[in-house]
Amino acid sequence: MSRAPASLAVDHLSHRYPGAPTPALRDVSFRVAPGQRVGLLGPNGAGKSTLMRIVCGFLPVQAGPETKVAVAGLDAASQSLQVREQVGYLPEQVPLYVELRVREHLDFRAAIKRVPRRARPAEIRRVAEQTGLTEMLERPIAHLSRGYRQRVGIADALLGAPPLVVLDEPTVGLDPNQVLEIRAMLKSLGGGQTLIFSSHILAEVEALCDRVIVLAQGRCVADESVAEALRASEVHARWDGPPERAAEVLALAGAGGPQVEGPVADGAGSRARVRCADVGEAEALAAALGRASLQAGVPPVRLEIGRRSLEERFYRLTSGEAAPEAEGRGGA
Numbered sequence: 001m002s003r004a005p006a007s008l009a010v011d012h013l014s015h016r017y018p019g020a021p022t023p024a025l026r027d028v029s030f031r032v033a034p035g036q037r038v039g040l041l042g043p044n045g046a047g048k049s050t051l052m053r054i055v056c057g058f059l060p061v062q063a064g065p066e067t068k069v070a071v072a073g074l075d076a077a078s079q080s081l082q083v084r085e086q087v088g089y090l091p092e093q094v095p096l097y098v099e100l101r102v103r104e105h106l107d108f109r110a111a112i113k114r115v116p117r118r119a120r121p122a123e124i125r126r127v128a129e130q131t132g133l134t135e136m137l138e139r140p141i142a143h144l145s146r147g148y149r150q151r152v153g154i155a156d157a158l159l160g161a162p163p164l165v166v167l168d169e170p171t172v173g174l175d176p177n178q179v180l181e182i183r184a185m186l187k188s189l190g191g192g193q194t195l196i197f198s199s200h201i202l203a204e205v206e207a208l209c210d211r212v213i214v215l216a217q218g219r220c221v222a223d224e225s226v227a228e229a230l231r232a233s234e235v236h237a238r239w240d241g242p243p244e245r246a247a248e249v250l251a252l253a254g255a256g257g258p259q260v261e262g263p264v265a266d267g268a269g270s271r272a273r274v275r276c277a278d279v280g281e282a283e284a285l286a287a288a289l290g291r292a293s294l295q296a297g298v299p300p301v302r303l304e305i306g307r308r309s310l311e312e313r314f315y316r317l318t319s320g321e322a323a324p325e326a327e328g329r330g331g332a
């Protein structure tokens with residue numbers, strides 16, 4: 001089976017559970033193009049599952065000014081049944097009929113998803129192959145390991161070739177080998193569907209996605225391509241002089257604005273860090289800071305170019321604090 005991948009549009013989406021003191025989602029907006037692979041990152045309670053449930057039509061869209069959720073152009077509020085037909089969903093807690101064999105379970109689920117009876121055997125073979133379950137089809141689910149049960153949940157989400165596949169923490173609770181196997185399996189899924197999955201694990205998102213959306217306390221705090229996030233660099237600088245003198249050096253080098261953190265006192269000296277869009281910009285800035293330090297007479301100087309890891313950025317974005325210093329790279 002094959003169907004064209006779906007687009008997803010989320011506009012000004014907020015959500016408050018009945019009786020909850022704070023909203024689970026606050027004015028979240030983003031767009032996903034057909035065939036994109038998007039990682040939804042965020043700490044516990046950030047709102048990832050809530051967002052996924054709404055996108056899949058399992059939680060209602062709470063109306064608000066300009067609120068809209070559309071899958072393949074279908075409105076999740078007024079066309080929720082049609083939206084569900086577009087989506088394959090792996091919930092956080094996978095509901096499996098453990099007394100059934102894998103094939104029976106998938107056949108039952110395919111029937112619910114209205115895969116025509118005659119197409120079902122081939123469809124089950126297809127998803128079993130994609131998820132590495134071919135040898136397990138006759139096993140009772142009760143006898144499967146957690147990793148294999150997760151594969152059954154993912155196979156279920158892929159049944160009927162839904163244009164949008166939404167996987168809520170597909171590797172959570174698995175042992176390290178199972179995590180690697182599931183990641184390899186997800187990576188091997190072709191671009192035949194739009195894929196959104198949630199994770200706490202940055203390496204996973206880096207490896208599997210072309211785009212990352214970061215949620216924190218119900219807000220979307222970052223939305224960028226993984227390549228862009230990985231390109232980001234920064235310059236770490238230390239001076240023997242006090243912060244006022246370091247500020248002079250920064251000004252001489254033309255570094256200012258929100259990209260600059262510091263300068264702050266560091267022992268007898270001072271330090272600052274400047275965010276840059278890429279390594280080239282960081283190298284040019286490090287050289288300019290070197291010249292400016294000499295000019296201002298604030299020696300000695302230590303300048304390092306550090307890659308801002310996705311991990312560090314994630315930490316900052318979701319906690320509002322600086323992570324422990326990133327490892328330096330190179331020097332000037």
Ligand SMILES: Nc1ncnc2c1ncn2[C@@H]1O[C@H](COP(=O)(O)OP(=O)(O)OP(=O)(O)O)[C@@H](O)[C@H]1O
Nearest residue numbers: 017018020024042043044045046047048049050051
């Ligand atoms: N059924 C519910 N009723 C009330 N509050 C809920 C419900 N489900 C989630 N919440 C609350 O909504 C907020 C967002 O939860 P959600 O499960 O969407 O976050 P999450 O990012 O998926 O977290 P986790 O990574 O822990 O699964 C949290 O404060 C949570 O306590």
